[in-house]
Amino acid sequence: MESTPPPAKKFKTSLSLCGQRRDxxxxxxxxxxxRELPISRARGKLIGQxxxxxxxxxxxxxxxxKTTQIPQYLYEAGIGRQGVIAxxxxxxxxxxxxxxxxAEEKKTELGMLIGYTVRFEDLTSDKSKxxxxxxxxxLREAIVDPLLRRYTVVILDEAHExxxxxxxxxxxxxxxxxxxxxxxxxxxxxxxxxxxxVFPGRQHSIQIFYTKKPQSDYFHxxxxxxxxxxxxxxxxxxxxxFLTGQEEIEAMSRMCRxxxxxxxxxxxxxxxxxxxxxxxxxxxxxxxxxxxxxCRKVILSTNIAETSVTIPGIKYVVDTGMVKAKHYTPExxxxxLAVQQVSKAQAWQRAGRAGxxxxxxxxxxxxxxxxxKFLNMTVxxxxxxxLASVMLQLLALRIPNILTFDFISKPSxxxxxxxxxxxxxxxxxxxxxxxxxLTPMGKKMAAFPLEPRFSKTLLLSPAFxxxxxxxxxxxxxxxxxxxxxxxxxxxxxxxxxxxxxSSEGDHMTLLNIYQAFKHVGGHKEWCRENFVNSxxxxxxxxxxxxxxxxCAKFGVRLVSSRSDTGNIRRCLAHALFxxxxxxxxxxxxxxxxxxxxxxxxxxxxxxxCKPSYVLYNALLHTSKCYMxxxxxxxxxxxxxxxxxxxxxxxxxxxx
Numbered sequence: 052m053e054s055t056p057p058p059a060k061k062f063k064t065s066l067s068l069c070g071q072r073r074d075x076x077x078x079x080x081x082x083x084x085x086r087e088l089p090i091s092r093a094r095g096k097l098i099g100q101x102x103x104x105x106x107x108x109x110x111x112x113x114x115x116x117k118t119t120q121i122p123q124y125l126y127e128a129g130i131g132r133q134g135v136i137a138x139x140x141x142x143x144x145x146x147x148x149x150x151x152x153x154a155e156e157k158k159t160e161l162g163m164l165i166g167y168t169v170r171f172e173d174l175t176s177d178k179s180k181x182x183x184x185x186x187x188x189x190l191r192e193a194i195v196d197p198l199l200r201r202y203t204v205v206i207l208d209e210a211h212e213x214x215x216x217x218x219x220x221x222x223x224x225x226x227x228x229x230x231x232x233x234x235x236x237x238x239x240x241x242x243x244x245x246x247x248x249v250f251p252g253r254q255h256s257i258q259i260f261y262t263k264k265p266q267s268d269y270f271h272x273x274x275x276x277x278x279x280x281x282x283x284x285x286x287x288x289x290x291x292x293f294l295t296g297q298e299e300i301e302a303m304s305r306m307c308r309x310x311x312x313x314x315x316x317x318x319x320x321x322x323x324x325x326x327x328x329x330x331x332x333x334x335x336x337x338x339x340x341x342x343x344x345x346c347r348k349v350i351l352s353t354n355i356a357e358t359s360v361t362i363p364g365i366k367y368v369v370d371t372g373m374v375k376a377k378h379y380t381p382e383x384x385x386x387x388l389a390v391q392q393v394s395k396a397q398a399w400q401r402a403g404r405a406g407x408x409x410x411x412x413x414x415x416x417x418x419x420x421x422x423x424k425f426l427n428m429t430v431x432x433x434x435x436x437x438l439a440s441v442m443l444q445l446l447a448l449r450i451p452n453i454l455t456f457d458f459i460s461k462p463s464x465x466x467x468x469x470x471x472x473x474x475x476x477x478x479x480x481x482x483x484x485x486x487x488x489l490t491p492m493g494k495k496m497a498a499f500p501l502e503p504r505f506s507k508t509l510l511l512s513p514a515f516x517x518x519x520x521x522x523x524x525x526x527x528x529x530x531x532x533x534x535x536x537x538x539x540x541x542x543x544x545x546x547x548x549x550x551x552x553s554s555e556g557d558h559m560t561l562l563n564i565y566q567a568f569k570h571v572g573g574h575k576e577w578c579r580e581n582f583v584n585s586x587x588x589x590x591x592x593x594x595x596x597x598x599x600x601x602c603a604k605f606g607v608r609l610v611s612s613r614s615d616t617g618n619i620r621r622c623l624a625h626a627l628f629x630x631x632x633x634x635x636x637x638x639x640x641x642x643x644x645x646x647x648x649x650x651x652x653x654x655x656x657x658x659x660c661k662p663s664y665v666l667y668n669a670l671l672h673t674s675k676c677y678m679x680x681x682x683x684x685x686x687x688x689x690x691x692x693x694x695x696x697x698x699x700x701x702x703x704x705x706x
Contacts (some may be wrong), residue, residue, distance in 0.1 A: 057479075065238030072239055073387055073632065078158065081155065081156055084474065085116075085120065087605035088115065088116030088120060088631050089111075089112070089114075089115045089116060090111065090116035090117060090121070091116065091120070093361070094120075094124055097121070097124060098124055098125075098128045098130070100316060101125065101130060101242070101648065102128075102130060102360060102371075103239070104376055105228060105238060105239075105240055106225075106228070106240070106241045106242075106243075107122065107211060107240070107241075107242050108242075108244075109242055109243070109244050109324070110244070111244070112403070112575065113399075113400055113403030113404075113406075113407075114255070114361075114403055114406055114407045117208075117244060117631060118138065118149060118208050118244075119149060119152055119153050119156065121206065121242070121482050121553070122138050122153065122204075122206065123153065123157065123181070123492070124158065124674055125204055126155070126180060126181055129238075130203075130204065131203040131204035131240065132180065132203075133203050133237055134200075134202050134203035134204075134237065135179065135180055135181070135182050135200055135201050135202050135203065136182065136202070136203065136204040136205065136206070137182050137184060137189060137199075137202045137205045137206065137402045138181070138182070138183050138184070138206040139183075139184060139185065139186040139205070139206065139207050139208055139215065139216075139217065139220065140183060140184070140185055140186070140190050140208055141185070141186055141209050141212050141214045141216070142185070142260050142328070142334050142355055142356050142529065143169035143170065143172075143185055143696055144328070144355060144462065145209075145355075146169050146183040146184055146185050147167055147169065147183075148164060148336070148339065149183050149205055150165055150174070150182075150183040151165075152361075153165050153181060153183075156361050156371075158563040159697050160386070162174045162175060162176055162179070163176055163178050163179065164178060164180055164181065165179065165180075165181045165182075165183075166179035166181075166182050166183075167182065167183040167184060168182065168183075168185075168188050169185050169188060170185065170187060170188060170453050170499070170529075171529070171530070171590065171593055171594045171597060172590075172593070176229045179444045181440075185191050185216075186207070186214060186216035186217045186220055187216045187500075188668065189205070189216075189220060190219060190220055190223065190444060190568060191444075191500055193220075193223050193448060193499065194444060194447045194498075197223070197226070197227060197230070197449065198227050198230055198231055198234075198236065198294070198447055198557050199223075199224070199227045199239065200236070200237075201251045202239065202414060203217060203237060203238075203239060203240065203243070204239070204240045204241075204242065205220075205224050205239065205240070205241050205245040206241075206243075206244070207220055207224070207241065207242070207582040208244050209242050209244060209386055210243045211244065211396060211428070211429075212429065213428075213429055213430075213431035213432055213433070213460070214432050214437055215431075215432040215433045215438075215441055215458075218431060218432070218433045218458060218459050219433075219441060219444070219445070219458075220339065220458040221243065221457075221458075222456055222457040222458060222459075222460055223265050223448065224239070224241045225241070225457060226457075227239055228241065233304060248594065254625065255407070255408070255409050255410045255411065255554055256406065256410045256411075257402055257403070257406040257410070257411050257412065257413055258403050258410075258411075258412045258413070259402060259413050259415065260412065260413070260414050260415065260416050260421065260582040261415050261417065261419040262415070262416055262417060263418070263419065263420055265414050265417065265418055265563045266417065267598065269371040269372065269417075270294075270302075270303070270371075271297065272371075272416045273292055273294065273303065273371055273416065274303065274307070274310075274393055276292075276414050277290060277292060277307060277349060277369065277371045278310060278417065280367050280369075280414075281314075281318070281321060281347060281349075282314075282318060284347075284366070284367065286319035286320070286345050286346060286347045287342075287347075287364065287366075288347070288364070288366035288367060288466070289342065289347060289348040289349070289362075289363075289364040289365050289366060289367070289374060290348070290349045290350070290365070290366075290367045290368075290369060291350045291352060291356060291365045291367070291368050291369070291371050291404050291405070292345050292349065292350070292351050292352065292367065292368075292369040292371075293352060293353070293354065293357075293368070293371055293373075293374075294351055294352070294371060294373075295353065295358070295371070295373050295374060295375040295390050296327065296353060296357060296375045296390075297325075297327045297329060297330075297353075300325045300326075300327055300351045300352070300353070301325065301538065302663075303351050304323045304351060305323050305538055306310075307321065307323045307349060307351075308321075308323055319346060319347050320343075320345060320346040320603070321346065321347050321349055322342065322346050322348050322349070323348070323349045323351065324337055324338045324348060324349070324350045324351070325350075325351050325352075325357055326338050326350055326352035326353070326355060327352065327353045327355060328355055328531065329531035329532045331529070338350050338352075338362050339362060339363065339495050340363060341363060341364075342363075343626040343629070344422075348364060350362055350365070353374075353375070354374050354393075354397065356404060357397060357400045357402060357404070357614055361408075362404070362407075363408065364408070365404055365405055365408070365411050366405060366409065366411050366415070367405060367411065367413075367414065368401055368404050368405040368411065368412070368413040368664065369413075369414050369416065369417045370393075370398060370401045370402065370413060370414070370416065371416050371640070372392055372393055372398065372415060372416060372417040372422075372425075373390055373391070373392060373393065374390070374391060374392075374393045374397065375388055375390050375391075376388070376389065376391055376435070376628065377432075377435065377436055378435050379435055379436050379437045379466065379504070381463065381466045381468070381469035381562060382465065383644075383647060384469065384629070384642075384644050385642070385645065385647055385670060385676075386436065386437045386669070386670065386672050387670045387671065387672040387676060388669070388670070388672060390673070391624045391674075392425055392426075392431040393425065393429075394425055394426040394428050394430075395422065395425045395426065396426075396427065396428050396429060397429055398415065398422065398425065399450060401413070402415075406662070408460070421462060422563070424538065427564070427590060428536050431459070431460045433458065433460060433462050434460060434462055434466070436464065436468075437469075437470065437473075438462055438466050438467060438469070438470035439470045439473045439474055439477075439499040439502075440502055441470070441502050442467070442470045442471060442474060442480075443474060443479060443480075443489075443493065443496060443497050443690065445489070446480065446493065446497070447486065447489065447493075447498075448495070448499035452486070453467075453487065454467065454487075470680060471487060471565045473629060474493065474503060476629065476693060476696060477492075477496070477503055477504065477507050477629075478490060478493070478496075478624070479492060479496050479503060479507070479566055479579070480493050492507075492510065494636075495510055495605050496510065498601055498604075499601055501525065501529065501598075502599075504626050504627050504629070504630075505525045505528070505529070505626075505644035507626040508521055508525060508622060508623060508625075508626035509521055509522060509525060509598065509602065509607065510605075511622055511625050511626055512607075512610075512622050513607060513608040513609075513610055514622075515612070515618045515621055515622035515625075516610045516612050516615070516618055517610070517611065517612035517615070517619045517622055518602065518607060518609045518610050518611070519609060519610065519611040519612075520562055520611065520612055521619065521622055521623075522565075522595055522598050522599065522602070522609075523561075523562055523591075524619070524623075525564050525567060525597060525598065526557050526591045526592075526594040526595040526598060527561040527562075527564075527591055528561070528592075528680065529594050529605065530587050530591055530594060531584075531587055531590075532581055532584065532587065533561070533564065533584050533588055533591065534548075534564075534582060534583060534584065534588045535584055536581055536582065537582070540582075543582075544582050547580070547581050547582060548581075548582070551563040551567065551581075552656045553616070553656065554656075554660070554683075555620060555682065555683050556620075556655075556656065556662075556665070556681045556682040556683045557615055557655055557656055557657070557680045557681050557682065558619075558623060558665050558680065558681075559619070559620070559682070560622075560656050560684040562616075562619070564581075564583065565588075565591065567581075568583065568588055573585075573588065573589065573592070574625065574629055620682055620683065620684055620688070621685075621688045622683070623666060623682050623684070624637065624684040624689055624691075624692055625688065625690035625691065625692040626692075627643065627666045627668075627682075628689050628692040628693055628696070630642075630666055630667050630668065631643045631644075631664060631665070631666055631667075631684070631689055632664070632667060632678060633663065633664055634661055634662065635671060638661065640665070640678070641687070643697070647676065648675075649667075649670060649675075649676045649677065649678050650675050650676065650677050650678065651677070651678055651681060652671065652677040652679045653677075653680060654679070655678075655679065655680070655681050657681050657683070662683040662691065664683070664684050664685065664686050665678065665681045665682065665683055666681065666682045667679060667680060667682075668681075668682055
């Protein structure tokens with residue numbers, strides 16, 4: 052599903068926010084940087100090889116110039132010009148920033164020759180010949196056109212990260228290559244970047260330092276490392292610190308800013324920049340801006356900065372050795388986000404961030420002995436995630452037998468079986484003639500760029516007379532957080548939010564916020580006063596508009612429940628019933644399916660409440676297993692949704 056391109060004025064916004072200058076001196080400097088990249092020495096050999104090969108694996112050190120230069124080399128040599136050169140990225144911030152960088156190098160406006168497509172945002176035109184896009188977006192395009200006819204070259208960048216979408220794309224692109232050859236269509240080249248090795252060489256050297264003893268508190272060790280570097284190194288040497296998530300990063304930001312205010316006279320100033328996926332896009336781009344004189348930049352990031360993204364001026368990397376990753380257990384049906392050690396491959400990627408523009412130093416907050424015990428490679432996402440979306444997409448791609456699909460690393464049979472069972476419970480698939488096929492409902496679900504459960508919610512909503520409201524809730528859950536909570540104004544935030552809070556849960560609270568936002572015409576001043584992220588709310592409106600179009604395409608009636616919130620919650624119960632939990636006699640909660648002990652997350656409006664039954668969007672495992680984004684439901688609604696499934700699980704209802 053292609054999203055509608057935004058207006059042309061957005062082209063300039065993305066470039067200017069990267070702190071790029073358009074003057075002649077800067078252009079010459081950029082051209083000089085391109086010539087100095089290690090990959091430039093291999094340009095002739097690369098082009099010669101790529102003319103002949105249908106599939107090539109590019110192996111190169113981080114910082115060698117693979118991602119930005121190879122698409123340009125191909126275009127300049129006339130390879131792939133008959134169509135579009137696609138470069139996939141696992142993360143949207145990488146796709147956007149890389150497109151901006153290459154557009155700058157090609158001296159063209161972003162969205163013309165060079166463009167990007169990420170979920171719910173398309174900045175391309177008919178003139179775009181080099182297109183950066185997330186792996187998930189290319190997979191969605193393959194559902195509409197399995198032969199990928201518009202592309203002549205597909206570069207699967209950062210393939211060593213082994214995201215589920217990239218793994219699936221390997222099989223899809225291979226199949227498209229074979230089919231296009233059989234049909235005598237224009238050939239399709241595939242260039243995966245599988246590993247990090249020594250071709251064609253690292254541009255700058257990096258020193259690695261380990262701790263002498265294991266660190267019991269990596270957060271505290273990070274803080275100490277930041278200020279040791281800050282007091283010893285020149286202020287032009289910026290620091291990149293790898294932490295595990297938003298809460299950690301925000302806490303570290305506050306502490307760094309507080310400590311920096313009380314440093315001795317003569318010590319350089321410090322600017323602290325957070326970087327994580329749910330941070331508003333404009334704030335993400337601030338990390339790329341050139342720093343002020345005599346002021347050190349400290350970037351606190353999740354693994355979003357591990358690959359592809361080059362942040363100017365990074366001299367030091369502080370690596371905690373930890374990352375937050377999803378893990379799905381098919382036996383229990385639980386998908387939790389938990390903190391774990393990185394792999395050796397991830398650790399080397401992190402270290403590589405220090406050597407992009409000059410020689411650098413990486414401080415690893417773990418011993419060398421600990422490092423040697425790390426896994427060599429990251430466990431592929433496809434072997435540790437819920438496969439329901441993947442199976443639905445493969446069936447929509449008309450794969451003859453999804454159980455024998457050509458995966459690089461096969462998921463476990465239990466995970467595949469659990470995914471099929473989930474899709475069956477949602478009414479998306481059925482067994483016919485010993486084959487698994489999509490139902491009419493499943494075909495419609497696959498058309499939405501949403502998780503299957505959210506697609507099902509939208510498709511069911513007309514029966515509950517709440518399509519407009521469900522569309523809003525799903526849109527709100529499909530973008531980064533629309534709320535921001537400045538720590539210093541915590542009491543003010545709490546006071547302002549009271550007027551939106553619904554006793555029926557977080558979904559209804561989000562709906563109240565959107566309706567109030569719409570009532571004032573999306574006014575930015577209203578957003579500031581209510582601590583609402585105006586850009587993310589604008590994105591909600593864009594997402595909602597696209598979902599509206601898909602609903603219209605499939606004849607989904609757009610009806611409103613008006614003030615009947617019970618119907619909305621009942622609709623949610625009929626689609627999200629697999630994520631239900633029940634209050635126990637001791638005041639705790641247990642999931643209905645596996646009786647896993649869970650708790651309400653402190654960020655939920657229901658944190659101080661004890662409803663009998665709730666739905667949740669996700670589980671987060673920290674000190675305990677927390678449910679996030681909750682909605683109060685009745686046991687009867689859950690039983691209505693899946694009587695056979697819940698017949699033995701619900702205490703409050705007799706089957």
